[in-house]
Amino acid sequence: MNVLTRDLIKKSEENAVNCGDFSFIKLMDIAGTKAADVILKHYDVKNKKVLVLCGNGNNGGDGFVIANKLMQNGADVSVFLPLGTPKTESALHYFSLLPKNIICNNLSGEFDFIIDAIFGIGLCRSLDEDLISLINKINNMSGVKIAVDIPSGINCDNGEVLGNAFKSDLTITFIAPKPCFYLPTCADYYKTLEIVDIGVTPLESDVKLLSAPTLPERPKISHKGTFGTALLICGSYGMAGAAILATRAALKSGVGIAKCLIPKSIYKILTVAVPEAVCLPKMSTLKGGLSAFVNIKSALQKTSAVLFGCGLSNTVHTKMLLKKLIKSNSCPLIIDADGINALAGCIDLLKKANAPIILTPHPAEMARLIKSDVKTIEANRITIARNFAKQYNCILVLKGANTLITDPSGKVYFNTLGNSGMATGGSGDVLSGIIVSLLAQGLPPIEAAKAAVYLHSLAADKAAKITGEAGLLPSDIIEAL
Numbered sequence: 001m002n003v004l005t006r007d008l009i010k011k012s013e014e015n016a017v018n019c020g021d022f023s024f025i026k027l028m029d030i031a032g033t034k035a036a037d038v039i040l041k042h043y044d045v046k047n048k049k050v051l052v053l054c055g056n057g058n059n060g061g062d063g064f065v066i067a068n069k070l071m072q073n074g075a076d077v078s079v080f081l082p083l084g085t086p087k088t089e090s091a092l093h094y095f096s097l098l099p100k101n102i103i104c105n106n107l108s109g110e111f112d113f114i115i116d117a118i119f120g121i122g123l124c125r126s127l128d129e130d131l132i133s134l135i136n137k138i139n140n141m142s143g144v145k146i147a148v149d150i151p152s153g154i155n156c157d158n159g160e161v162l163g164n165a166f167k168s169d170l171t172i173t174f175i176a177p178k179p180c181f182y183l184p185t186c187a188d189y190y191k192t193l194e195i196v197d198i199g200v201t202p203l204e205s206d207v208k209l210l211s212a213p214t215l216p217e218r219p220k221i222s223h224k225g226t227f228g229t230a231l232l233i234c235g236s237y238g239m240a241g242a243a244i245l246a247t248r249a250a251l252k253s254g255v256g257i258a259k260c261l262i263p264k265s266i267y268k269i270l271t272v273a274v275p276e277a278v279c280l281p282k283m284s285t286l287k288g289g290l291s292a293f294v295n296i297k298s299a300l301q302k303t304s305a306v307l308f309g310c311g312l313s314n315t316v317h318t319k320m321l322l323k324k325l326i327k328s329n330s331c332p333l334i335i336d337a338d339g340i341n342a343l344a345g346c347i348d349l350l351k352k353a354n355a356p357i358i359l360t361p362h363p364a365e366m367a368r369l370i371k372s373d374v375k376t377i378e379a380n381r382i383t384i385a386r387n388f389a390k391q392y393n394c395i396l397v398l399k400g401a402n403t404l405i406t407d408p409s410g411k412v413y414f415n416t417l418g419n420s421g422m423a424t425g426g427s428g429d430v431l432s433g434i435i436v437s438l439l440a441q442g443l444p445p446i447e448a449a450k451a452a453v454y455l456h457s458l459a460a461d462k463a464a465k466i467t468g469e470a471g472l473l474p475s476d477i478i479e480a481l
Contacts, residue, residue: 002205003414004176006121006156009202012175016200027198028058028090032065034196035148035172039070039113042170043144046074048112051104053138054095055118055152056083061091062148063117064098071102078104078111082118082134111143116166120149121156121178127163135164147171150178151189159183160379170194176202177209182402182414184378207382207412210405213451216441218254227256228304228440232433233296233321235311237288240266242311242337242429244273245474249433250307251276252481253455255440261299263290289313292320297328305332305439309339310429318342326353332439332448336360336432344368350392356445360397360432386410395449397435399428403453407446418457421464421472430474431456434481455481 004012016022022030039045052067054060064079064086071077079102086092116138127135135153138145145168150156153165159180171190173181180186181193219226230250235243243262247270250258259278262270265288267281280299283291290312300306308325312318319342325333326349333355335343340361343349347369350357361369363377370388377384381398389396389406398404403415434456438448459480464472 001209001211002176002202003179003182003207003209004202004205005179005207006124008205009121009175009178012200012203015203021199025090025093027200028061028094029065030198031174031196032062032094033069034174034198035062036066036069038170038172038194038196039066039115039146040073043113045070045113048075049110050075050077050113050115051107051111051143052077052079052115053118054079054081054086055120056081056085056087056091057120057122058088058091059117059120059122059148060086061088061094062120063115064091064094066115066117066148067102068094068097077102080104080107082131107137107141111141113144113146114138114141115146115148116152116168117148118152118166120152123152123162124155125162127153132164135166139167145169147190149173150180154180154186154189156180158380158382159185161185161189165189172196174198175200176205179207179382182404182416183381184401187401206410207414210413210415210450210454213447213454215438215451216443224256227254228442229257229259229302230255230436230440231259231261231299231303231306232310232436233261233290233299233306233308233312233325235260235262235266235270236290236313237263237265237284239311239313240269240273241426243270245426245429245478246307246310246433246436247274247277248475248478249430249481250437250440252478253434253437253452255437259299259303261290261294261296263288285315285317287313287315289315289317290321292317292324294321296321296324300329300331303331304442305334305436307334307336307432307436309336309342310432312338314338314341319346323349326350329353330355332356332358332445334358334360334432334435334439336428337365340365341368347392350394357394358397358435358445358449359394360399360428360435362399362428366398382412386412395445397431397449397453399431403457405446405449405453413450415453415457417454418460419464419469419472421467421469422457422460422477424472424474426474427460427477430477
C-alpha cells in the first residue's frame with residue numbers, strides 16, 4: 001500500500017476532479033459521509049452529546065458534513081469554530097447547510113464524543129499559544145476523541161508535533177495512510193487508524209507499507225545445499241546468547257547450513273544450544289572475543305550470505321575483522337550490533353564493498369554511525385535513512401516501532417506489525433538471523449530485508465497471543481516462525 005505525503009494526496013484529489021470523477025464539493029461530501037459511517041460503525045451516537053471542532057479550511061468542511069450526518073442519526077451535535085468561519089468554497093457550502101443553533105461560542109459542559117476537524121493534513125506551521133491551550137483543554141476533557149484525516153497539530157509528512165496535538169482514540173484518514181502514522185513522534189497521538197476509500201485513486205509513492213512476502217519455493221527433490229549456507233560471525237564470552245539466537249533463527253527460517261565462525265570461548269555453549277549448527281571455533285582474545293587474526297577467507301568458501309556482529313563485542317579486534325571481511329567478501333553481507341559499532345569509526349569502508357550490504361541499526365546505533373543523537377534520528381527517520389542508503393549504496397533497516405527499510409533508490413517501506421514485547425534484548429539478533437537465512441536461500445537483498453522484518457513481527461504477534469507482550473522472549477519469536 002502506498003503511503004502518501006501532503007502533496008501526493010492533493011495531486012490525487014486534483015486528478016480525480018480534473019478527470020471528471022468528482023467535484024471538490026462532492027468529494028467533501030463523500031469524505032465526510034464515509035467518516036460518519038465509520039463513527040456509526042464503532043459507536044452508538046443516538047442522544048449522545050457530540051462536539052465537532054471545525055477549522056476554516058477543507059478539513060473543517062469534512063467536519064460540517066460529519067456533524068450533519070450524526071445529527072441525522074440522533075446525536076445532539078455542537079459545532080465549535082476555533083479559527084472562525086470557513087474560507088474555502090466547499091467548506092462554506094456545507095457550513096451553510098448546518099442549523100445555526102448548533103454553532104457554539106465556548107466549550108462549556110461535557111461531551112460523549114469530541115471530533116477534531118481543525119487542520120487535517122494542511123498544517124505545516126507552529127501553532128499559536130491560543131491553539132496550543134485549546135488543544136490542551138480538549139485533550140483533558142472526557143469523552144471519546146476522533147480525528148479526521150490526521151490529529152490536528154501534527155505535520156503530515158514528518159510527524160513533527162507543532163506545539164501541541166489532539167490525542168485521538170480513533171483517527172479516520174482518507175485515500176491512503178500518511179507518513180506521520182508510522183513515525184515515533186506521532187505514536188502518542190492516535191490509538192486506532194482506519195483508512196477510508198473515498199473513490200480517489202492514490203498516486204504511486206516511493207514510501208509504502210510492507211505486505212506479506214513471497215518466499216522461495218522448496219522443491220521436493222532437494223538437499224541441504226539447495227537452501228544455501230549462511231556464515232554467522234557472531235558471539236563472544238558473555239554474549240553467546242546473541243550467536244545462539246541468530247543461528248537458531250537462521251535455521252528456523254529455512255537455511256540449509258548455518259556455519260558459525262565463533263571464538264573458542266563459546267564453542268561448547270553454542271554447539272550444545274544449537275546442535276544443528278556447523279561450528280568453526282577459532283582463536284579467542286584474552287577477553288573471550290573473536291581474534292582479528294583468524295582466517296576469514298577460508299570461512300567464506302561455499303558461503304551464500306554472511307552475518308557479522310551479533311554479540312561480537314565492541315573491540316579493536318571486531319573492527320579489524322570487519323575491515324578484512326569487507327575486503328574479502330563477495331556475497332551479501334548483513335552488519336548488525338557490534339558490527340555497526342565497529343563501522344561507526346570507519347564508515348567509508350562501505351564504499352569499498354564488493355557485495356550488497358544490509359545494515360540493521362536501532363536508533364542509538366544509527367546515531368553513532370552518523371555522529372548524531374537519538375532524538376534527531378527519531379525526529380527525522382525517513383530523511384536520515386534514505387540519505388544514508390543513497391550515500392553508502394546499502395540497504396538500511398532502521399529498527400524500532402514501525403521499522404523502516406530503505407535502499408539506494410530512495411524507496412522506503414514501513415512495517416506495521418509487531419508489539420511491545422519485541423523491545424527485549426535479543427530480538428534484533430533473531431531478525432538478523434532471519435535476514436541472513438533468506439539471503440542464503442536466494443532472495444534479493446531488498447526482498448530478504450523486507451520479508452525478514454515482516455516475518456519477524458508476524459511471528460512476534462503470534463507468540464504474544466500465547467505469552468502476552470510483557471512475557472515475550474526472542475526465543476518465543478523463533479519458535480513461532
